[in-house]
Amino acid sequence: MSGSPTPLNVRQTYPCPLCRRGTLSELTLMEAFGCDVCHHVFAVNASKQSVRVVDRSPPLTWRWNGQRWTVSHRDDVRLSWEAWLAAIAFVLFPTAIVSLAAYIFPPLPGSPFGIFPIFWAVLTFVSHLACVTWLILEYYQVPVLSYLRLRR
Ligand SMILES: [Zn+2]
Known part of the structure; x- marks a missing residue:
């Protein structure tokens, strides 16, 4: 994962942002990634260049910046x-x-x-x-x- 930034592509593989040990690869017939180590499922949002883990609570979201994952902070959440x-x-x-x-x-x-x-x-x-x-x-x-x- 070096060189020029590349957009998120479901056909490629990425390091798992959750366990950071596994590899994300496309789940057949789904706009989603699966991790080969932690076995979580990540729904892909191509327009936002982000993935969201769907089988875990809270549903964490990461944004692909072209080279690595960044945690997507929820702007709607504020403690009163x-x-x-x-x-x-x-x-x-x-x-x-x-x-x-x-x-x-x-x-x-x-x-x-x-x-x-x-x-x-x-x-x-x-x-x-x-x-x-x-x-x-x-x-x-x-x-x-x-x-x-x-x-x-
Ligand atoms: Zn993983």
């Missing part, structure tokens, strides 16, 4: 401020409860587990933040795992 508020509350509220409990009921002086309330508060914050981050990445269709595999 209520969702952001809920996300922030989901992270801060449990952390505040755990921290408050540790503050009101401090461990006995010299207790071997004296560090535990702080550890627990940090763990609460990190785990809730990870949940929210994962949901946001899923919502905006950022294929993190694919990027990580690419860097291998």
Whole structure:
């Protein structure tokens, strides 16, 4: 896949944008590609020069720029401020409860587990933040795992 840019052609083969290991080739009698490794089916949109994986949710879309795939961002998707508020509350509220409990009921002086309330508060914050981050990445269709595999 080097040289001058070439338009997307269903008769040719392309690297799979989803698993990045397989090869996309035409499915017989269909305007679609199939991957020989992950076995997903990609519907071809010739006018938009894009493929959309049809047997997976959310249905990711990639655009062929002539040389490689680029993730097609959905412009119609925007998180509302209520969702952001809920996300922030989901992270801060449990952390505040755990921290408050540790503050009101401090461990006995010299207790071997004296560090535990702080550890627990940090763990609460990190785990809730990870949940929210994962949901946001899923919502905006950022294929993190694919990027990580690419860097291998
Ligand atoms: Zn694949």
